Amino acid sequence: MxxxxxxxxxxxxxxxxxxxIIPISxxxxxxxxxxxxxxxxxxxxxxxxNVPPExxxxxxxxxxxxxxxxxxxxxxxxxxxxxxxxxxxxxxVALVYVQPLEPSGEEYSGTLADPLEPVNRAFFKFNDKLYFxxxxxxxTGYNVVVPEDARxxxxxxxxxxxxxxxxxxxxxxxxxxxxxxxxxxxxINTTFGFAGFLDTAKKEFHLEKADKDLGQTLGIYGIxxxxxxxxxxxxxxxxxxxxxxxxxxxxxxxxxLITSIPISVAVRxxxxxxxxxxxxxxxxxLKESAIDPYIALKDAYYQYRQNKIRQR
Amino acid sequence: MKRTRLYLCFLVLLVLGIAVPGLxxxxxxxxxxxxxxxxxxxxxxxxxxxxxxxxxxxxxxSAVDERFDWTEMTRRALATHWAQRTPEEKKEFVRLFSDLLxxxxxxxxxxxxxxxxxxxGETIDGDYSVVKVKIVTKKNKDIPVHYRLRKEGNDWLVYxxxxxxxxxxxxxxxQFNSIITQSSYENLVKxxxxxxxxx
Numbered sequence: 101m102x103x104x105x106x107x108x109x110x111x112x113x114x115x116x117x118x119x120x121i122i123p124i125s126x127x128x129x130x131x132x133x134x135x136x137x138x139x140x141x142x143x144x145x146x147x148x149x150n151v152p153p154e155x156x157x158x159x160x161x162x163x164x165x166x167x168x169x170x171x172x173x174x175x176x177x178x179x180x181x182x183x184x185x186x187x188x189x190x191x192x193v194a195l196v197y198v199q200p201l202e203p204s205g206e207e208y209s210g211t212l213a214d215p216l217e218p219v220n221r222a223f224f225k226f227n228d229k230l231y232f233x234x235x236x237x238x239x240t241g242y243n244v245v246v247p248e249d250a251r252x253x254x255x256x257x258x259x260x261x262x263x264x265x266x267x268x269x270x271x272x273x274x275x276x277x278x279x280x281x282x283x284x285x286x287x288i289n290t291t292f293g294f295a296g297f298l299d300t301a302k303k304e305f306h307l308e309k310a311d312k313d314l315g316q317t318l319g320i321y322g323i324x325x326x327x328x329x330x331x332x333x334x335x336x337x338x339x340x341x342x343x344x345x346x347x348x349x350x351x352x353x354x355x356x357l358i359t360s361i362p363i364s365v366a367v368r369x370x371x372x373x374x375x376x377x378x379x380x381x382x383x384x385x386l387k388e389s390a391i392d393p394y395i396a397l398k399d400a401y402y403q404y405r406q407n408k409i410r411q412r
Numbered sequence: 413m414k415r416t417r418l419y420l421c422f423l424v425l426l427v428l429g430i431a432v433p434g435l436x437x438x439x440x441x442x443x444x445x446x447x448x449x450x451x452x453x454x455x456x457x458x459x460x461x462x463x464x465x466x467x468x469x470x471x472x473x474s475a476v477d478e479r480f481d482w483t484e485m486t487r488r489a490l491a492t493h494w495a496q497r498t499p500e501e502k503k504e505f506v507r508l509f510s511d512l513l514x515x516x517x518x519x520x521x522x523x524x525x526x527x528x529x530x531x532x533g534e535t536i537d538g539d540y541s542v543v544k545v546k547i548v549t550k551k552n553k554d555i556p557v558h559y560r561l562r563k564e565g566n567d568w569l570v571y572x573x574x575x576x577x578x579x580x581x582x583x584x585x586x587q588f589n590s591i592i593t594q595s596s597y598e599n600l601v602k603x604x605x606x607x608x609x610x611x
Contacts, residue, residue, distance in 0.1 A: 211586055252552050299552050378551050381523065389516035391603050392587050399586040400578045407577025 212338065212402040213327040220330035224394045227335055231376075231383060239376035246377075253297040254374045259309065260289050260296025265351040269312035273320055278310035285309065311408075314351070315344025319409035328398055336401035439541035439561045439568040440534040446479040447529055447545075454524050472518060481569035482510035484562065488571060489584040493592050501597075508604045509584075515608070526550075539563040 214220060243251075263286040270279035285301040293300040301307040318340050319325075326339025337345065349355055358364040390396035450472055453459060459468040486506045487494045497505065532544040540562055547555040560572040560579075572581040591600045 211589075248550065252550070256552060302552070378553075385516070385519065388519070389512065390587065391584075391600070391607060392591060395587045395590050396583055399583045403574075403578040403582060404576060411577075 212325055212398060214398065215327055216329065220328060220398075221394055223330045223332045224397070226332055227330070228387075228393075230333065235373065235376050236380065239373050239380060242373055243377045243380065248378075251374055251377055254371075255378060256289070256293070256299045257296045258371050258374075259299075260286065260293070261354060262352055264353055265314075265348050266310055266312045268351050269314060269317045269348075270310060272314075272317045273312065275310075275312075278312065281307045282310055313344055314347040315341035315405070316408050318344055319405070325402070325405070328402070330394075330398070336397055338401075338405070341405065437531075437534040437543070439536065439559075439563075440531055440543045442479065442561070442568045443543045443545065443559050443570075444531060446475055449475045450521060451524070451529075454521055469518060472521060473514060476514060476517060479570050480510075480513075481562065481564070481571050482506050482513075484569070484571040485509065485513070485581055488581045489588055491585050491589065493588065493597060497597070505601065505604075508601065508608060511608050512604065513580075530554075541568060 263282055267279055267282045267286075270276070270282055284305070285307050288301040288305060288307070289296045289299060292298075292304075299309075302309065315338075323340050325341070329337045329339060329342055331337050331342065334345065354364070354367065358367060386396060386400070387393045453468060453471045453475065456468075458464070459471070483502075483506050486502070486509045489509065490497070490505065494502070527550070528548040530546040530548055532546055534541055534543045540560070543559040543561065545557045545559065547557060549555065556576055558574045559570050560574070561568040562571050572579055574580065574582075588600060591603065
């Protein structure tokens with residue numbers, strides 16, 4: 101597929117996302133406004149102005165990792181975007197995070213800046229409804245029809261196809277060991293693993309998959325999260341990871357192999373259903389154990405990504 | 413050079429060979445004991461009967477209670493807000509929070525479908541320890557779980573669990589802080605109570 105075609109695909113995808121989904125989200129928001137978790141203007145105002153962004157002041161592990169790469173530090177999008185003084189911010193951060201004295205080497209997270217909280221909360225609600233009204237019923241039905249082994253096979257197949265994404269990111273992270281395992285895994289699974297349906301590389305050769313993506317690579321380069329973005333359909337992300345995601349789409353062979361947009365959308369939807377069928381219950385667990393599911397998901401995403409950057 | 417390296421390898425092997433069986437991980441051993449105990453309750457065919465559900469729950473609960481330091485977990489989750497509470501409020505919050513956590517944990521245990529637990533060692537730093545465990549699922553996706561423990565006399569008690577790098581206590585800390593700063597502590601207690609009585 102020529103480059104122009106891919107660009108057009110992504111352009112259209114985003115257009116669809118923003119044009120169709122935003123009004124729907126606000127509609128859902130309006131319908132739900134009388135529900136149990138109303139989003140008062142007071143809440144919105146408080147969050148928009150008072151919540152400090154990533155506390156890079158006190159031991160943010162992502163920043164520790166970024167330390168040796170000083171020249172790139174100016175990429176930190178959160179720098180200068182704070183309306184409160186550095187002192188005030190320091191006090192706020194200190195107040196929340198000094199209290200539990202953690203032993204050395206322990207990770208503890210701060211909070212991720214969320215200037216778009218009202219929009220994010222709307223998308224969160226949209227995704228929540230998408231899950232319970234569409235994705236879950238479809239995945240549950242699919243679950244009944246297709247045995248688990250086959251669904252794991254499909255997961256393996258997609259994972260094998262997207263090897264270039266991980267391989268390129270291994271190289272970008274100068275991690276040649278994982279570049280080697282990814283290459284080997286691809287060769288072994290494509291041949292002995294029946295076009296990738298079986299993970300022979302892991303089962304027989306103990307070659308573990310290296311889950312690398314561009315957002316993580318950028319994080320390792322020292323680029324901060326920016327701010328939180330709860331994307332429609334795609335879910336939790338950040339400014340940096342959204343850029344990373346778009347970049348990863350360019351590295352994904354499916355983008356070039358499937359030239360028809362409807363088929364491409366169908367394939368991605370199928371992938372999503374298959375993944376959901378293997379993780380049914382996970383989202384319900386999160387919602388059930390959380391006091392504020394939106395914050396819980398945001399923080400889980402933040403910690404998960406920080407951890408990915410830390411362990412490289 | 414080559415000889416030094418060979419010698420080093422030999423030394424490492426020697427040390428490992430002696431040390432590993434001797435120090436099979438004090439805190440790791442505790443996690444293993446609790447996990448095995450819970451799994452034996454879950455797998456017990458005599459307790460599978462729906463009429464025994466309450467008894468089964470009680471047994472699991474007591475096994476969990478023994479290993480988890482609820483007060484420490486609550487203190488860490490409330491962070492700066494902990495010091496501002498009266499002893500009665502603290503006590504009540506510990507009870508509510510542990511109820512919620514136990515529910516979550518028990519729910520997970522009930523879902524158990526023969527996944528294997530692989531122990532991957534411990535790191536001890538003074539009175540603190542991290543025990544690394546991997547849950548091996550049949551879905552070709554392993555879940556790394558880290559237990560954080562604190563030494564309490566001769567025992568090791570869990571004060572945090574992180575799953576795939578997401579610390580449970582940090583997650584609640586962010587939620588609690590967000591709710592308290594945006595409304596009030598009283599409102600948080602109200603929401604927590606509603607959550608527990610929900611089911």
